[in-house]
Amino acid sequence: MKKHNYSAGPCILPQEVFEKSAQAILNFNDSGLSILEISHRSKDFVAVMEEARALVLELLGLQGKGYQALFLQGGASMEFLRVPYNLLRDGGKASYLDTGTWAAGAIKEAKAFGETIVVASSKEDKYNHIPKHYAIPADADYFHCTSNNTIYGTQIKEFPETKIPVVCDMSSDIFSRQLDFSKFDLIYAGAQKNMGPAGVTLVVVKEAILGKTGRNIPNILNYQQHIEKESMYNTPAVFAVYTSLLTLQWLKRQGGIPAIEKINEAKAQLLYAEIDRNPLFNGTAVTEDRSNMNATFLLKDETQAQAFDQYWKEAGISGLTGHRSVGGYRASMYNALPLESVQVLVDVMKEFEKTNA
Amino acid sequence: MKKHNYSAGPCILPQEVFEKSAQAILNFNDSGLSILEISHRSKDFVAVMEEARALVLELLGLQGKGYQALFLQGGASMEFLRVPYNLLRDGGKASYLDTGTWAAGAIKEAKAFGETIVVASSKEDKYNHIPKHYAIPADADYFHCTSNNTIYGTQIKEFPETKIPVVCDMSSDIFSRQLDFSKFDLIYAGAQKNMGPAGVTLVVVKEAILGKTGRNIPNILNYQQHIEKESMYNTPAVFAVYTSLLTLQWLKRQGGIPAIEKINEAKAQLLYAEIDRNPLFNGTAVTEDRSNMNATFLLKDETQAQAFDQYWKEAGISGLTGHRSVGGYRASMYNALPLESVQVLVDVMKEFEKTNA
Numbered sequence: 001m002k003k004h005n006y007s008a009g010p011c012i013l014p015q016e017v018f019e020k021s022a023q024a025i026l027n028f029n030d031s032g033l034s035i036l037e038i039s040h041r042s043k044d045f046v047a048v049m050e051e052a053r054a055l056v057l058e059l060l061g062l063q064g065k066g067y068q069a070l071f072l073q074g075g076a077s078m079e080f081l082r083v084p085y086n087l088l089r090d091g092g093k094a095s096y097l098d099t100g101t102w103a104a105g106a107i108k109e110a111k112a113f114g115e116t117i118v119v120a121s122s123k124e125d126k127y128n129h130i131p132k133h134y135a136i137p138a139d140a141d142y143f144h145c146t147s148n149n150t151i152y153g154t155q156i157k158e159f160p161e162t163k164i165p166v167v168c169d170m171s172s173d174i175f176s177r178q179l180d181f182s183k184f185d186l187i188y189a190g191a192q193k194n195m196g197p198a199g200v201t202l203v204v205v206k207e208a209i210l211g212k213t214g215r216n217i218p219n220i221l222n223y224q225q226h227i228e229k230e231s232m233y234n235t236p237a238v239f240a241v242y243t244s245l246l247t248l249q250w251l252k253r254q255g256g257i258p259a260i261e262k263i264n265e266a267k268a269q270l271l272y273a274e275i276d277r278n279p280l281f282n283g284t285a286v287t288e289d290r291s292n293m294n295a296t297f298l299l300k301d302e303t304q305a306q307a308f309d310q311y312w313k314e315a316g317i318s319g320l321t322g323h324r325s326v327g328g329y330r331a332s333m334y335n336a337l338p339l340e341s342v343q344v345l346v347d348v349m350k351e352f353e354k355t356n357a
Numbered sequence: 358m359k360k361h362n363y364s365a366g367p368c369i370l371p372q373e374v375f376e377k378s379a380q381a382i383l384n385f386n387d388s389g390l391s392i393l394e395i396s397h398r399s400k401d402f403v404a405v406m407e408e409a410r411a412l413v414l415e416l417l418g419l420q421g422k423g424y425q426a427l428f429l430q431g432g433a434s435m436e437f438l439r440v441p442y443n444l445l446r447d448g449g450k451a452s453y454l455d456t457g458t459w460a461a462g463a464i465k466e467a468k469a470f471g472e473t474i475v476v477a478s479s480k481e482d483k484y485n486h487i488p489k490h491y492a493i494p495a496d497a498d499y500f501h502c503t504s505n506n507t508i509y510g511t512q513i514k515e516f517p518e519t520k521i522p523v524v525c526d527m528s529s530d531i532f533s534r535q536l537d538f539s540k541f542d543l544i545y546a547g548a549q550k551n552m553g554p555a556g557v558t559l560v561v562v563k564e565a566i567l568g569k570t571g572r573n574i575p576n577i578l579n580y581q582q583h584i585e586k587e588s589m590y591n592t593p594a595v596f597a598v599y600t601s602l603l604t605l606q607w608l609k610r611q612g613g614i615p616a617i618e619k620i621n622e623a624k625a626q627l628l629y630a631e632i633d634r635n636p637l638f639n640g641t642a643v644t645e646d647r648s649n650m651n652a653t654f655l656l657k658d659e660t661q662a663q664a665f666d667q668y669w670k671e672a673g674i675s676g677l678t679g680h681r682s683v684g685g686y687r688a689s690m691y692n693a694l695p696l697e698s699v700q701v702l703v704d705v706m707k708e709f710e711k712t713n714a
Contacts, residue, residue, distance in 0.1 A: 003389045007396050010595055018382055018391045025379040032360045032673075034375045036554040036600065039364050039676060073430040073556065074577065077591035081575045105576075112573055192592055197393040199430065199556045199594030216469055218438045219462075220431065234434035235549055237556030238367055239596065243393065319396065 004341035007319030008150050008294060008332040009172065010192040017246045017336075024242060035242055040235050045242075049231055052245040056202060059248060059256055060181040070203040070223070070231045071241045076102065076171045079188040079201060080109035083167055085221045087142045087186070088114045089213045095119050095140040095164075099156070100127045100149030101325065106169060110144070119143070126326075127152040129286035136162045142185070142209075148173035150193075151323040153285040153296030153330065159183065165209045173293045174202070175251060176335055177261045185209045193293070194335045196244030200237045251335065260335050267333045267342045268292040274346045278353050280304065284328065298328040308352055315348045317341075361698035364676030365507050365651060365689040366529065367549040374603045374693075381599060392599055397592050402599075406588055409602040413559060416605060416613055417538040427560040427580070427588045428598045433459065433528045436545040436558060437466035440524055442578045444499045444543070445471045446570045452476050452497040452521075456513070457484045457506030458682065463526060467501070476500070483683075484509040486643035493519045499542070499566075505530035507550075508680040510642040510653030510687065516540065522566045530650045531559070532608060533692055534618045542566045550650070551692045553601030557594045608692065617692050624690045624699045625649040631703045635710050637661065641685065655685040665709055672705045674698075 005012040021035075028035040029044050038045055049071065056069040072078070083106070088094050094114065096107045098121035110116040117140065120131035127149060136143050142165040148155045150172045159166070165185035174189040181187065185206045192198040203223065210224050219225050219233070226233050254260055272290060275283045275297045284296045299305055312320055322328040331345060362369040378392075385392040386401050395402055406428065413426040429435070440463070445451050451471065453464045455478035467473040474497065477488035484506060493500050499522040505512045507529045516523070522542035531546040538544065542563045549555040560580065567581050576582050576590070583590050611617055629647060632640045632654045641653045656662055669677055679685040688702060 005390060005394055007394060010394060010396060010592065012394045013391070018393065021393070022379040022382040025375055025382065033362060033675065034370070036375065036378070037362055037364060037367060037369045040367060040555065041681070073432060073594075074435065075430060075591045077577050078431065081577050109575055109577065112575060190592060197596050198397065198592045199597055218466055218469060220434050220438050220466065234432045235367065235547060235555045237430075237554075237594065237597070239554050240556055240594070318390065324398070 004315070004317045004344050005319055005337070006317060006331050006333070006341075006345070008323065008330055009190075009334075010198045011319075011332055011334050012336045013196065013243070013247055014250045014336045017243060017250060020246050021239070021243045035239055038238070040232060040238050045238060048242050048245055049236065052241055052248060053231060055245065055248045055252065056204060059175060059251060060204065062181055062204065065182055066206050066208055067204055068207055068227045070205070070226045071236055071244070072201045072203055072226060072231070073199070073237055075198075075201055076169055076188060076190040077105065079169070079203065080106040081113070082221050082223065083142075083144065083186065083188075084110045084113040085215070085217050086210060086223050087165065087167070087213065089141050090215055092141040092213075093117055093137070093139070095136055095143045097131065097134070097143070097145040098123060099130055099146050099154060100152050102149065102169060102171070103146040106144060106146070127154065128284060130154050130156050130289040134160075136160060136164065138163065140164055142167050144168070148291050148293050150294045150330075150332070151326060153283075153291045153294045154289040155291035155293065157289065173291070175257060175260070176264050176293060178257050191240060191244050194247075196247050197240050200240035200244060202244075263339060264292050264333065264335065267337065267339055268295065270339070270342050270346055271295050271331055271333070274349050278349050279357060280353055281349065293333060295331045295333065296322060296326070296328060297331075304356055307356060311352045312345065312348050315344055317345060317348065320345075361672070361674045361701050362676055362694070363674060363688045363690070363698075363702070365680065365687055366547075366691075367555045368676075368689055368691050369693045370553065370600070370604055371607045371693045374600060374607060377603050378596070378600045392596055395595070397589060397595050402595060405599050405602055406593065409598055409605060410588060412602065412605045412609065413561060416532060416608060417561065419538055419561065422539055423563050423565055424561055425564055425584045427562070427583045428593055428601070429558045429560055429583060429588070430556070430594055432555075432558055433526055433545060433547040434462065436526070436560065437463040438470070439578050439580065440499075440501065440543065440545075441467045441470040442572070442574050443567060443580050444522065444524065444570065446498050447572055449498040449570075450474055450494070450496070452493055452500045454488065454491070454500070454502040455480060456487055456503050456511060457509050459506070459526060459528070460503040463501060463503070484511065485641060487511050487513050487646045491517075493517060493521065495520065497521055499524050501525070505648050505650050507651045507687075507689070508683060510640075510648045510651045511646040512648035512650065514646065530648070532614060532617070533621050533650060535614050548597060548601050551604075553604050554597050557597035557601060559601075620696060621649050621690065621692065624694065624696055625652065627696070627699050627703055628652050628688055628690070631706050635706050636714060637710055638706065650690060652688045652690065653679060653683070653685060654688075661713055664713060668709045669702065669705050672701055674702060674705065677702075
């Protein structure tokens with residue numbers, strides 16, 4: 001039986017992506033070669049890279065607007081360093097919004113690099129909400145935020161207006177909802193939620209913001225180098241890029257971001273309604289900031305945990321345990337998780353209520 | 358028909374590795390989940406990472422000798438930067454041997470970072486040999502070399518003796534021949550030759566050499582951070598690590614490095630003998646420095662190229678074209694290339710001689 005996979009990432013991808021990528025490992029494009037043994041400079045793979053880069057911009061509505069899409073390595077944590085290296089001027093300062101563990105990780109790397117101001121933080125409230133009504137210094141080199149916080153189940157619904165460049169870590173909700181992406185100057189995302197397998201990072205950058213730091217940037221960290229080399233400065237993560245392309249093609253066939261957003265909203269509404277209705281559970285995030293990707297919740301009576309765990313595991317659900325730093329439960333409902341899987345979880349919660357209320 | 362794949366990297370891996378990794382994409386460890394959708398913190402994947410790290414040290418004969426094996430992201434080009442960040446003291450200097458394009462890339466990144474001395478270079482001879490009889494400054498923080506030069510077909514046969522830490526980029530010949538690996542303090546290798554798919558980098562480091570620079574090292578570049586987090590500082594390249602483990606397991610079953618070295622020597626002898634015998638071809642590297650991994654050669658009469666290309670392509674050979682920066686031919690004979698494939702190429706060269714001499 002195929003599992004109902006709620007893993008927070010790496011996470012479920014469309015079943016057809018698994019099938020096509022497995023096939024490409026045995027015989028890629030009917031070449032008699034595996035996707036794992038071909039040159040990244042081969043005609044077939046260069047075509048994959050170019051289609052993937054173009055499709056990212058198309059799906060985000062950023063074609064012809066001065067943006068470049070790159071597939072890099074190192075995970076979002078590498079971008080925590082690349083961002084200040086490329087955008088923080090010598091003697092300048094950066095501004096960050098602290099909304100969770102990953103935002104804090106980005107802040108830590110930036111602080112070790114140069115002057116870094118935290119404009120607001122919800123840390124004292126265990127990151128249960130997104131701070132609002134903060135001021136962004138007009139003289140900062142950029143403003144950095146994290147659009148979705150997987151561990152705490154919160155999501156930025158309205159992004160601040162500012163005249164300085166806006167950088168956003170969208171690792172856990174890119175391609176899941178409609179936004180005016182042209183309001184962002186640099187977007188980055190580890191692939192392993194809505195895009196592909198772990199091992200590749202998407203960077204979408206407005207070229208005009210680069211080259212202004214007056215700093216010597218190491219080649220491997222320099223976005224301009226990667227743009228000039230068309231994302232082949234060095235050997236890219238061939239398989240991860242190919243599988244990301246398969247996922248992006250799947251998304252386009254679903255109707256792109258507008259279509260998937262509707263399904264994601266339906267899934268989130270279904271689950272949050274049950275969390276709010278069911279007397280055995282509490283949601284952990286403030287209602288207005290709830291994430292449509294990761295719903296975090298607790299049993300009111302923790303002694304029921306063992307019994308509840310048995311219920312959902314028997315229903316074929318996996319990956320529902322909360323992050324080890326906070327405990328409880330986390331239902332990650334990325335693009336490829338079907339509505340049916342959410343219904344199975346809701347049914348389990350109802351059933352559990354009947355026998356344990 | 359399965360191709361005779363001479364690609365310089367990404368390159369051929371054992372056929373059973375392709376089959377097992379494709380199977381894991383459909384159903385990993387009979388879990389009902391794809392290897393692409395499981396958490397890197399899952400019990401099954403933590404076991405993969407631990408076995409891979411241990412098997413690297415076992416195959417290299419480095420168990421219990423103070424070394425740590427890490428699976429990082431970014432390719433060898435990222436290590437070009439991590440090495441000086443972690444080993445070059447504030448106000449210190451680094452020493453490098455320049456034996457080819459990748460060595461030069463490492464030097465470029467180091468020079469932009471701090472004082473860097475090139476102890477010797479074969480650049481003026483188009484890198485057709487490995488420099489010898491050079492002096493390594495005793496007061497340098499480390500000495501860096503590249504064990505095998507894929508583009509120019511040369512390989513270091515004897516490594517210099519020095520009391521300072523020795524760092525070696527073994528991307529294109531690790532696991533291919535017996536060496537006293539304990540003479541190296543830091544070894545790194547992009548996976549995509551003898552270890553696995555592109556997208557993961559192996560780093561083997563003697564822990565005692567770390568922590569001596571007096572420098573603030575960004576977390577993502579800090580080897581000590583990756584050691585403390587057991588190669589899970591951030592989400593690793595799950596699939597690439599798993600496929601690397603499959604290849605390492607295969608190598609162990611072949612009899613490890615001693616056994617594969619014999620086969621690699623037989624393959625290289627077979628091909629170099631034909632290059633030397635056949636009046637239509639010239640080898641490009643000085644004989645004593647010839648690489649057992651990459652044999653580079655030229656047609657004496659370049660007007661025969663089109664005809665020769667047709668010959669080998671018709672024989673099911675792929676990836677024989679030389680690097681775009683040097684032209685000619687390059688036969689990459691990594692661990693997974695069978696002796697039979699080399700015989701096919703030698704037969705093609707003989708056949709071509711008969712009709713074109």
